[in-house]
Amino acid sequence: MVNDNLTSVTFFDPVLERIQLVETRMRAISDAHHPDLRAALDHLLTSGGKRIRPAVALLTGEMLGADQEKIITLSAAIELLHTATLVHDDLIDGSFLRRGIPTLNARWTPAATVLTGDYIFACAAKLASETGSVDVMHQFAETLSTIVNGEIKQLFNSRSQDYRLDYMERINAKTASMFVLATSAAALLSPKGDQTLRPVSQYGYGIGMAFQIIDDVLDFTGQQATIGKPVASDLRQGLVTLPTIYYLEEHPDDPDLKIVLTGVNFNNERIDRVIREIQESGAILASVNEAKRFVGQANAALDDLPKSSEKQALVELANYIIDRHR
Amino acid sequence: MVNDNLTSVTFFDPVLERIQLVETRMRAISDAHHPDLRAALDHLLTSGGKRIRPAVALLTGEMLGADQEKIITLSAAIELLHTATLVHDDLIDGSFLRRGIPTLNARWTPAATVLTGDYIFACAAKLASETGSVDVMHQFAETLSTIVNGEIKQLFNSRSQDYRLDYMERINAKTASMFVLATSAAALLSPKGDQTLRPVSQYGYGIGMAFQIIDDVLDFTGQQATIGKPVASDLRQGLVTLPTIYYLEEHPDDPDLKIVLTGVNFNNERIDRVIREIQESGAILASVNEAKRFVGQANAALDDLPKSSEKQALVELANYIIDRHR
Numbered sequence: 001m002v003n004d005n006l007t008s009v010t011f012f013d014p015v016l017e018r019i020q021l022v023e024t025r026m027r028a029i030s031d032a033h034h035p036d037l038r039a040a041l042d043h044l045l046t047s048g049g050k051r052i053r054p055a056v057a058l059l060t061g062e063m064l065g066a067d068q069e070k071i072i073t074l075s076a077a078i079e080l081l082h083t084a085t086l087v088h089d090d091l092i093d094g095s096f097l098r099r100g101i102p103t104l105n106a107r108w109t110p111a112a113t114v115l116t117g118d119y120i121f122a123c124a125a126k127l128a129s130e131t132g133s134v135d136v137m138h139q140f141a142e143t144l145s146t147i148v149n150g151e152i153k154q155l156f157n158s159r160s161q162d163y164r165l166d167y168m169e170r171i172n173a174k175t176a177s178m179f180v181l182a183t184s185a186a187a188l189l190s191p192k193g194d195q196t197l198r199p200v201s202q203y204g205y206g207i208g209m210a211f212q213i214i215d216d217v218l219d220f221t222g223q224q225a226t227i228g229k230p231v232a233s234d235l236r237q238g239l240v241t242l243p244t245i246y247y248l249e250e251h252p253d254d255p256d257l258k259i260v261l262t263g264v265n266f267n268n269e270r271i272d273r274v275i276r277e278i279q280e281s282g283a284i285l286a287s288v289n290e291a292k293r294f295v296g297q298a299n300a301a302l303d304d305l306p307k308s309s310e311k312q313a314l315v316e317l318a319n320y321i322i323d324r325h326r
Numbered sequence: 327m328v329n330d331n332l333t334s335v336t337f338f339d340p341v342l343e344r345i346q347l348v349e350t351r352m353r354a355i356s357d358a359h360h361p362d363l364r365a366a367l368d369h370l371l372t373s374g375g376k377r378i379r380p381a382v383a384l385l386t387g388e389m390l391g392a393d394q395e396k397i398i399t400l401s402a403a404i405e406l407l408h409t410a411t412l413v414h415d416d417l418i419d420g421s422f423l424r425r426g427i428p429t430l431n432a433r434w435t436p437a438a439t440v441l442t443g444d445y446i447f448a449c450a451a452k453l454a455s456e457t458g459s460v461d462v463m464h465q466f467a468e469t470l471s472t473i474v475n476g477e478i479k480q481l482f483n484s485r486s487q488d489y490r491l492d493y494m495e496r497i498n499a500k501t502a503s504m505f506v507l508a509t510s511a512a513a514l515l516s517p518k519g520d521q522t523l524r525p526v527s528q529y530g531y532g533i534g535m536a537f538q539i540i541d542d543v544l545d546f547t548g549q550q551a552t553i554g555k556p557v558a559s560d561l562r563q564g565l566v567t568l569p570t571i572y573y574l575e576e577h578p579d580d581p582d583l584k585i586v587l588t589g590v591n592f593n594n595e596r597i598d599r600v601i602r603e604i605q606e607s608g609a610i611l612a613s614v615n616e617a618k619r620f621v622g623q624a625n626a627a628l629d630d631l632p633k634s635s636e637k638q639a640l641v642e643l644a645n646y647i648i649d650r651h652r
Contacts, residue, residue, distance in 0.1 A: 037478055088444060092437040111418040111481055114440055118414060119474045121444075125451060125467035129460055137463045141451035148445045155437055156362055 011313040011320060015058040018072055022054045025076035026083075029123040040108070040116055044083060053078050055317065056207070057182040060200050063310035064190035070131050071186055077127035077140070078182050084120035085147055087113060092151070093237075136185045143181040146173050154239075163245045168209075175215075176208030199301045203314065206298025210321045213291040216241035218324070220279050232275040235260065242290060246283035292322055337639040337646060341384040344398055348380045351402035352409075355449040366434070366442055370409060380405050381643065382533070383508040386526050389636035390516035396457050397512055403453035403466070404508050410446035411473055413439060418477070419563075461514045469507040472499050480565075489571045494535075501541075502534030525627045529640065532624025536647045539617040542567035544650070546605055558601040561586065568616060572609035618648055 012019070023045075030041035054075035061071030091113045108116075121144075128140045150173025183204030187197045219234050220243050234241050240248075240261065248257060254277070256270040278284070295318045302311055338345070349371075356367035380401035387397030417439045434442075447470075454466045476499025509530035513523045545560050546569050560567050566574075566587065574583060580603070582596040604610070621644045628637055 036482055088440050092440060110436055112478075114414050114418060114443075115474055115478050115481060117440075118447075119471065119478060121447060122467055122471035122474055126464065126471060129464035129467050132460050134455055134458050134460055134463070137460070138452065138455035141448055141455050145445065145448035145452060148441055148448055152363055152438075152441050152445060155441060 011059070011316040012055060014062065014309060014313050015055055018058050018068065018075075019051055019054055021072050022051070022058070022075045022079065025072060025127065026080055029080070029120070037116065037119075040112075041120075044087065044116075044120075049079075049082075051079065052211070052317070053082055053178060053182045056179060056204065056314070057186045059310045059314050059317070060183045060186035060203075061190060063305070063308050063314065064187055064192060064196050064200070066186055066190035070133075070189050073127050073130050074136065074185055074189060075182075077124050077131070078178065078185070080120050080124035080127065081140070081144065081181075082178055084117050084124060085144075087117035087120060089151070091117070092155070131185075131189060133185075133188055135188045139181055139185055139188065143177050146177045150174050150177075163240055163248065164242075167240065167242060167245060171209060171212040171216075172205075175212035176205050179204040179208030179211065196305065199305060202301035203298045203318075206294045206296075206301065207318050207321055210291040210294040210298070210318070213242055213287055213294070214321055214324055217243060217284060217287050217291070220275070221284060232271075232278075235275060235278075236271060242287040243278050243283045246286045247278045247281050250281065250283065251277075288322065295319065295322055337385070337642040338381060340388065340635060340639050341381055344384050344394065344401075345377055345380055347398050348377070348384070348401045348405065351398060351453065352406055355406070355446070363442065363445075366438075367446075370413065370442075370446075375405075375408075377405065378537070378643070379408055379504060379508045382505060382530065382640070383512045385636045385640050385643070386509045386512035386529075387516060389631070389634055389640065390513055390518060390522050390526070392512055392516035396459075396515050399453050399456050400462065400511055400515060401508075403450045403457070404504065404511070406446050406450035406453065407466070407470065407507075408504055410443050410450060411470075413443035413446060415477070417443070418481070457511075457515060459511075459514055462511045465507055465511055465514065469503050472503045476500050476503075489566055489574065490568075493566065493568060493571055497535060497538040497542075498531075501538035502531050505530040505534030505537065522631065525631060528627035529624045529644075532620045532622075532627065533644050533647055536617040536620040536624070536644070539568050539613055539620070540647055540650055543569060543610060543613045543617070546601070547610060558597075558604075561601065561604075562597060568613040569604050569609045572612045573604045573607050576607065576609065577603075614648065621645065621648055 026045050027042070030038045030045065057075040057078055058071055061068070061074070091110055125137075125140070128137055131137075150170055153173075154170060180201050181204070183200040184197055187193045187200045190196065216234065219241065220232050222231065230236065235244055238261075244257075248254070248261075251257065254274070256274045257277075260271050260274050298318050299315050302314060305311055352371050353368070356364045356371065383401040383404055384397055387394070387400070417436055451463075451466070454463055457463075476496055479499075480496060506527050507530070509526040510523055513519045513526045516522065542560065545567065546558050548557065556562065561570055564587075570583075574580070574587075577583065580600070582600045583603075586597050586600050624644045625641050628640060631637055
């Protein structure tokens with residue numbers, strides 16, 4: 001089900017009916033299974049998200065004149081791929097809540113969680129193959145590989161001393177890659193794929209980067225009740241995101257932040273102080289501005305494409321990503 | 327590396343060089359990664375297995391005149407898919423040894439194990455897409471879905487009262503499906519795919535079923551040192567395989583077996599006695615005969631295909647599956 005606060009956003013209008021068809025496609029994967037698995041899949045697929053990736057794929061496909069049926073299949077495949085990575089992510093992070101709702105991991109054994117994720121991967125791959133395009137399949141597999149590689153890097157803590165570079169690489173792998181998939185696969189399924197692949201991929205990259213930056217800003221500025229997890233949960237787990245990076249660039253010698261980053265002599269008072277400092281610093285606005293820059297690049301990439309209501313909706317969608325911050 | 331005891335088997339001769347090319351393809355996935363991940367992947371890919379699935383795909387493809395390069399890619403994809411499922415399996419079962427060698431799970435965190443499995447899935451999917459065939463991709467995704475579904479069923483203990491039916495369904499999902507993939511995908515990549523898909527799929531099904539039955543027999547008859555795990559480890563974990571089923575059909579009232587199957591009042595003395603009874607009963611021979619029946623069906627499915635050295639090698643490979651028992 002699409003969240004109510006999003007159905008009122010205008011860029012969803014052109015694709016609202018088709019998003020329901022995407023939902024139906026996704027739900028079909030829970031048919032004819034063990035009741036426990038069916039319940040878990042239903043829970044996962046109904047509690048889930050803004051369906052912003054399907055909206056991007058549907059709008060891009062429509063803008064480029066792709067076959068609607070294929071784009072619906074593609075959109076369901078992409079959202080399932082996204083869902084599968086979340087299921088394994090929650091297990092890996094030991095997360096028990098996502099968007100304030102208990103994760104599969106909170107209620108099931110690790111074994112059941114691993115297998116449910118694998119099952120959703122398999123369903124996503126099946127749907128992707130139903131688009132009938134080898135190029136789409138290949139891009140699909142590449143994207144999964146990019147996402148998993150990013151997580152492995154993070155797990156092994158293999159980072160350079162360049163926080164900003166590491167961060168940009170990580171959010172590209174984690175988030176932007178899936179938006180690039182949504183736009184580029186839609187282009188590959190359209191009659192003018194060759195000429196349009198580059199601009200729409202750039203658009204996907206820009207909105208994906210902006211989307212994750214704003215998510216990371218909201219982690220600092222949101223209320224626990226709204227974001228469904230403790231404020232600054234990333235930093236509390238030692239994960240450095242853009243607001244922290246900007247703050248660090250301005251205050252390279254903040255002793256408490258140093259301690260938080262090294263994890264030695266860590267205590268809650270110290271981290272609470274650092275979080276307050278970051279919240280009240282210019283780092284939040286600087287991060288939002290960076291997201292705006294990515295959205296500007298995304299929209300500019302569409303400049304040379306002919307005017308259409310779908311193009312207009314994509315521009316609005318990009319702008320909405322920034323508005324989420326307010 | 328191909329096991330030495332297998333390189334002396336004649337059916338490997340026609341494909342020996344190409345198996346090395348398959349190995350090289352598989353190894354390429356560990357390039358350019360974090361040293362720990364690279365080491366883990368190298369360990370997984372070198373310690374691994376008989377490469378019997380690649381041999382089946384290579385022989386089938388060669389027999390049907392498929393493009394060699396594509397069949398090598400397919401073979402690497404199939405063996406990687408198999409490897410990925412093993413990595414997640416070992417995590418799910420909590421296995422610390424496979425073929426007497428420590429599993430990834432024994433040395434790493436569950437998180438690293440999940441992600442390594444996911445990464446190998448992604449690499450397998452990429453290679454599958456490089457075959458350039460949508461049909462192969464689709465079959466690939468279907469097979470993953472079949473395997474995972476089988477494991478989920480097993481995990482949730484959703485079984486009927488019909489042990490034999492449950493067992494056949496389970497080993498079809500777990501093992502035969504991958505052999506069907508190896509043969510049918512090779513057919514799909516060959517010029518006469520349409521006419522040959524059915525017989526080679528039947529061949530794959532037959533050898534896959536026989537392969538798993540003999541594995542399950544070896545679990546009872548092998549020495550711990552040879553099979554790299556305790557004798558009758560399946561039954562010790564409550565998993566009922568064909569030798570136990572035949573024994574149960576002959577001795578429906580064996581009180582100790584009843585206790586082993588229900589898991590109540592379970593003790594090692596009881597299970598050791600049941601294992602000895604099964605080992606010394608006709609259940610072992612009956613199981614081998616069932617495997618022979620599947621091999622007979624497999625070879626018969628190839629009857630109408632023209633004579634060739636590859637067809638002869640496939641027949642020898644099928645017969646070898648039974649010989650493993652001796």
